[in-house]
Amino acid sequence: MKSFMMQGAKILSTGSAVPNFSLNNYEMSEIVNTSHEWIFTRTGIEERRLLTGTKKSVTDLAIMASRNALNKISMDPQDIDLIILATSSPNDLFGSASQVQSELNAVNAVAFDLTAACSGFVLGIVTAYQFLQNGSYRNVLVIGADVLSKWIDWSDRSTCILFGDAAGATVLQSCSKEDNSILEFQLNTDGNYANHLSIAYKEEINPHPILNLYQGSFKYVSMNGKEVYKFAVSQVPLSILKCLNSLNISVGDIDWLLLHQANERILKAVAEKLSISENKIIANLSKYGNTSAASIPLALDEAIQDKKICHNDIIVISGFGAGLTWGTIIMKWKSL
Numbered sequence: 001m002k003s004f005m006m007q008g009a010k011i012l013s014t015g016s017a018v019p020n021f022s023l024n025n026y027e028m029s030e031i032v033n034t035s036h037e038w039i040f041t042r043t044g045i046e047e048r049r050l051l052t053g054t055k056k057s058v059t060d061l062a063i064m065a066s067r068n069a070l071n072k073i074s075m076d077p078q079d080i081d082l083i084i085l086a087t088s089s090p091n092d093l094f095g096s097a098s099q100v101q102s103e104l105n106a107v108n109a110v111a112f113d114l115t116a117a118c119s120g121f122v123l124g125i126v127t128a129y130q131f132l133q134n135g136s137y138r139n140v141l142v143i144g145a146d147v148l149s150k151w152i153d154w155s156d157r158s159t160c161i162l163f164g165d166a167a168g169a170t171v172l173q174s175c176s177k178e179d180n181s182i183l184e185f186q187l188n189t190d191g192n193y194a195n196h197l198s199i200a201y202k203e204e205i206n207p208h209p210i211l212n213l214y215q216g217s218f219k220y221v222s223m224n225g226k227e228v229y230k231f232a233v234s235q236v237p238l239s240i241l242k243c244l245n246s247l248n249i250s251v252g253d254i255d256w257l258l259l260h261q262a263n264e265r266i267l268k269a270v271a272e273k274l275s276i277s278e279n280k281i282i283a284n285l286s287k288y289g290n291t292s293a294a295s296i297p298l299a300l301d302e303a304i305q306d307k308k309i310c311h312n313d314i315i316v317i318s319g320f321g322a323g324l325t326w327g328t329i330i331m332k333w334k335s336l
């Protein structure tokens with residue numbers, strides 16, 4: 001621990017990575033009983049990227065996205081103090097962040113995983129912010145990466161059409177309070193509804209003969225789509241309003257609405273509830289589907305590359321999903 005001085009934090013760079021293999025809705029309808037029209041009208045998704053082939057895992061995408069972010073600012077990986085890998089699809093239940101640390105040669109960084117499904121990136125940024133604000137660390141790499149294709153039942157048309165694989169990464173650095181970019185945040189969890197969206201661990205029926213010890217394995221993604229939809233559309237606007245109120249700024253001050261890319265109808269419904277014009281919505285889910293923890297940093301990286309987001313723009317970022325967990329960050333974008 002270096003100091004308790006309260007400092008600011010800003011994003012220095014973003015990066016992203018998606019697998020090469022793309023599956024569009026027409027191709028999907030050869031795998032399950034569905035159609036492009038059904039998927040597109042209900043979700044806005046046209047295609048998604050899937051990590052195919054052997055020995056490929058979430059760490060491959062996380063490393064690519066991280067290198068992409070670090071290269072843009074020519075940052076030496078050895079300058080990173082902390083790596084937070086937000087993922088719900090690690091290739092090691094003890095955590096995958098240490099593999100990312102090793103591959104990046106970020107020898108001075110402590111690294112850990114953070115599991116909060118589609119809210120993972122938002123929680124990752126807020127966690128990083130605490131370390132930056134209190135002066136413990138100077139440079140933090142926050143990655144959102146998921147390969148949910150490995151946890152999908154590819155005969156379940158109600159879930160397999162929704163998800164895609166990707167990774168997004170951001171490099172955050174401490175800065176003066178005047179340059180602080182993270183204006184406010186608000187986080188929530190309601191575990192009473194955890195079963196609306198889960199990858200449950202199921203014990204096998206037969207216990208160990210001597211120890212009465214039941215072992216099992218994780219099952220596939222299971223989801224109550226209607227309940228998740230209702231939860232997102234009701235809770236996310238409230239979370240955003242709480243943040244805006246505590247900052248004493250109005251909806252009219254928002255330049256960009258960057259929500260977890262779950263479903264275009266959710267994005268539009270949240271914007272409509274807050275009276276935010278549709279042209280302020282950042283959306284790329286038609287190309288990638290719901291990429292879980294990767295969706296926000298992937299969309300952020302694209303929006304920056306497309307030069308949509310400008311210096312001092314106010315961005316409202318909200319994540320929501322399994323847990324149930326949801327949260328908002330209000331950011332004032334600082335260009336380098």
Ligand code: COA
Pocket residue numbers: 033034035038039042043118157158161223224225226228229262263290320321322
């Ligand atoms: N293709 C064609 N038909 C499908 C289908 C598919 N892929 N999936 C379901 N259906 C059918 C159902 O079987 C049902 O048929 P029935 O009326 O004969 O029983 C019908 O379509 C309606 O299903 P329903 O589940 O009521 O659809 P919906 O309008 O609620 O849309 C979702 C389903 C998943 C698109 C929607 O609930 C949703 O987007 N929820 C949020 C999910 C989400 O974002 N999760 C991640 C959050 S992080």
